[in-house]
Amino acid sequence: MQIYLPIAEISVNIFLLVGLGALVGILSGMFGVGGGFLMTPLLFFIGIPPAIAVATEANQIVGSSFSGALAHFKRRALDLKMGLVLTIGGLLGASIGVHVFKLLKNVGQVDLLVTLCYVIFLGIIGSLMFIESLMAIARKESYGKHRKANRHTWVHRLPLKMRFRTSNLYISAIPPFLVGTLVGVLAAIMGVGGGFIMIPAMIYLIGMPTKVVIGTSLFQIVFVTAFTTIMHATQNYTVDVLLAILLLIGGVAGAQIGARLGIKLKAEQLRILLSIVVLSVCLKLAFDLLATPSEHYSILVEKL
Amino acid sequence: MIAKVFPYVILFLWGCAFPACASDEILSGLSENKISITTSFTGSELLVFGSIKRDTSTSVRDSDVIIEIIGPELPITVRKKRKVLGIWVNTDPVKINDSPSFYAILHTNFPELILEQEELRKYNIGAIRQLSSRVSDPEDKDVVEAIIRIKKANNTYQISNDPIELNKETLFSASLTLPANLIEGDYRAILHLVQDKRVVDNSVQIITVSKIGVEKWLYEFAYEKPFFYGIFSIILALILGWGGSVIFRKIQ
Numbered sequence: 001m002q003i004y005l006p007i008a009e010i011s012v013n014i015f016l017l018v019g020l021g022a023l024v025g026i027l028s029g030m031f032g033v034g035g036g037f038l039m040t041p042l043l044f045f046i047g048i049p050p051a052i053a054v055a056t057e058a059n060q061i062v063g064s065s066f067s068g069a070l071a072h073f074k075r076r077a078l079d080l081k082m083g084l085v086l087t088i089g090g091l092l093g094a095s096i097g098v099h100v101f102k103l104l105k106n107v108g109q110v111d112l113l114v115t116l117c118y119v120i121f122l123g124i125i126g127s128l129m130f131i132e133s134l135m136a137i138a139r140k141e142s143y144g145k146h147r148k149a150n151r152h153t154w155v156h157r158l159p160l161k162m163r164f165r166t167s168n169l170y171i172s173a174i175p176p177f178l179v180g181t182l183v184g185v186l187a188a189i190m191g192v193g194g195g196f197i198m199i200p201a202m203i204y205l206i207g208m209p210t211k212v213v214i215g216t217s218l219f220q221i222v223f224v225t226a227f228t229t230i231m232h233a234t235q236n237y238t239v240d241v242l243l244a245i246l247l248l249i250g251g252v253a254g255a256q257i258g259a260r261l262g263i264k265l266k267a268e269q270l271r272i273l274l275s276i277v278v279l280s281v282c283l284k285l286a287f288d289l290l291a292t293p294s295e296h297y298s299i300l301v302e303k304l
Numbered sequence: 305m306i307a308k309v310f311p312y313v314i315l316f317l318w319g320c321a322f323p324a325c326a327s328d329e330i331l332s333g334l335s336e337n338k339i340s341i342t343t344s345f346t347g348s349e350l351l352v353f354g355s356i357k358r359d360t361s362t363s364v365r366d367s368d369v370i371i372e373i374i375g376p377e378l379p380i381t382v383r384k385k386r387k388v389l390g391i392w393v394n395t396d397p398v399k400i401n402d403s404p405s406f407y408a409i410l411h412t413n414f415p416e417l418i419l420e421q422e423e424l425r426k427y428n429i430g431a432i433r434q435l436s437s438r439v440s441d442p443e444d445k446d447v448v449e450a451i452i453r454i455k456k457a458n459n460t461y462q463i464s465n466d467p468i469e470l471n472k473e474t475l476f477s478a479s480l481t482l483p484a485n486l487i488e489g490d491y492r493a494i495l496h497l498v499q500d501k502r503v504v505d506n507s508v509q510i511i512t513v514s515k516i517g518v519e520k521w522l523y524e525f526a527y528e529k530p531f532f533y534g535i536f537s538i539i540l541a542l543i544l545g546w547g548g549s550v551i552f553r554k555i556q
Contacts, residue, residue: 004345004484006515006522011346011484059537063545070546108383108394116391226538233534237526241537242343242518248541252548289391295457297450298394301405301487302379 025254036192055232057191072215086180090224093184122282129275353477375406376489
């Protein structure tokens, strides 16, 4: 059954969209990742224009992160003050990102920007994940030798210090602000929540306790992706709400199934699987950039 | 619009001014004058039909019919991919002010065989002519060819090699498939009657393509009130995301 998407202006199979949502939902439920970094490239592959895929994905993430954020909020498993600093940075980053996006869209280079960002980030994350899960399998016995975060680095010598009670930290507001900004830029350009950058940065760079990390990052993601959605809707007219709804229907169901599957299956083997998926998507995108295209020309219709 | 209709108006006046040299006329009709883009839109069949109204005072002349369907003309930018630092990058943008978003041509005989060059030019018949008349730089020949190639591939240029039949030298009908990626607006069906290597009569029909229902509402909302559309999109996502997880917990 085909459905005509009003903003993308193409006709796509409805079951393909719900199915994609479910597939990425299952993966994100299993691994506790947002899934935006997989969904957006998959949307490119089925023929959704990159500009629409990115903006619509931001819209979807608002929905898919909300119930998680709410659950952590109820359990008080988040640092509200840290969340606010990250969010303010994120809003700035998202505005910068959307403006860069618009600028490059006008000169016909936005597809290249998005694809390059994906190749770089998926390449780094996929490789890191692959190596780490291999190592985790290798050192199964030596469990417990957990790495301690570097407590006193340059991060702690910066000015504008603030007290974050929940995280039990007294540090400069600059690092969390900058982390938030970077994540905001990525949300706007790549259509991702940015948890894959934010969570490691919170643990290793800022030194937050792990129990509040996920709740705090979800808090930031909901606000920043909501803001990104509005920015893309008003600046680029690229949010396709019908597409977002269909992906969400599949995604919400998939995430619940994935969360249950994740408990039963072995984590390390699964992580290798996910890293292989991430690396294959990265390779496909890189191949499209490097291989001689079958058609050298492209047409862009200027809407009035 | 006036510029496009102008040659036909002149022709019509010409016909009226010399009633003595009465000639044959072309009459036309369409299966549909309105095509609606709904959520389940996957394209549409269009039937163009008509007849040649013979002038009884003269003998039956050899006639041919050319049918063109021309979609809304919009500005486009064509870019060529070149290798920059090992990766393929869009370069050399070429802007064309009015490029038909859709073009189809059907005929009883190849236009190049039945019409003088002058006439082809005058009525802008044929896909290449439709475009090259808008491209100023002759070096842009590659660009015109690329547009035709790309549009043929996505069915927004349809150049039929199968001649349509002229039944009893009078009646004709032709069908074509309008693809799902139609741009909204007025599509013109222009029918040319050709005799003795000249266009002797024309007939124009308009087909209006527009979104309706949910499609129209969402599209207009997104473009006319983008801020509220953004808010609306967020609220829908929040409701689905939250509601969905509640429902699933209940099922469990």
